[in-house]
Amino acid sequence: MTDRKPSCPNCTFTIADLDATLGPPPPRPACIHDASHALDAPTMARLEARCREFRERSLAEILVAIVTTSGQFEPSELVFWLFNRWSVGGETHRGLLVLVCLDDRRIDCEVGYGLEDIVSDTASTQLLREHAAPALAR
Numbered sequence: 001m002t003d004r005k006p007s008c009p010n011c012t013f014t015i016a017d018l019d020a021t022l023g024p025p026p027p028r029p030a031c032i033h034d035a036s037h038a039l040d041a042p043t044m045a046r047l048e049a050r051c052r053e054f055r056e057r058s059l060a061e062i063l064v065a066i067v068t069t070s071g072q073f074e075p076s077e078l079v080f081w082l083f084n085r086w087s088v089g090g091e092t093h094r095g096l097l098v099l100v101c102l103d104d105r106r107i108d109c110e111v112g113y114g115l116e117d118i119v120s121d122t123a124s125t126q127l128l129r130e131h132a133a134p135a136l137a138r
Helices: 015-022 041-058 075-085 121-137
Strands: 032-034 061-067 095-101 106-111
Touching: 015 075, 032 041, 041 061, 061 075, 075 095, 075 106, 095 121, 106 121
Parallel strands: 032 061, 061 095
Antiparallel strands: 095 106
């Protein structure tokens, strides 16, 4: 689903639905969008460096968004909307967006079509379940 193809037969929402409810997205970050202000400066710098390093090695993009809550939306809807609104991975969608919803204790990600040869949806879900979710549970 993109602006050119704004709906998906498997989804219950469209980008336009989310635009109408959420308004304009926050400014696109270089690597990390920390709306919750959960990260201290050294942690933010380390994460940004790792994202830049990944981009240089793989020619793909990773962004991380940290919010207090996904509000009335499922994290999967919010991460999908941000991924498309921020054009993660550019025109080829060679990117990955990780969304952390702190108060909801939820994490989700959106893998672009151009990156699925490296990170499949199944693999990303498994990585989140085995590594990230336990960290959020603490």
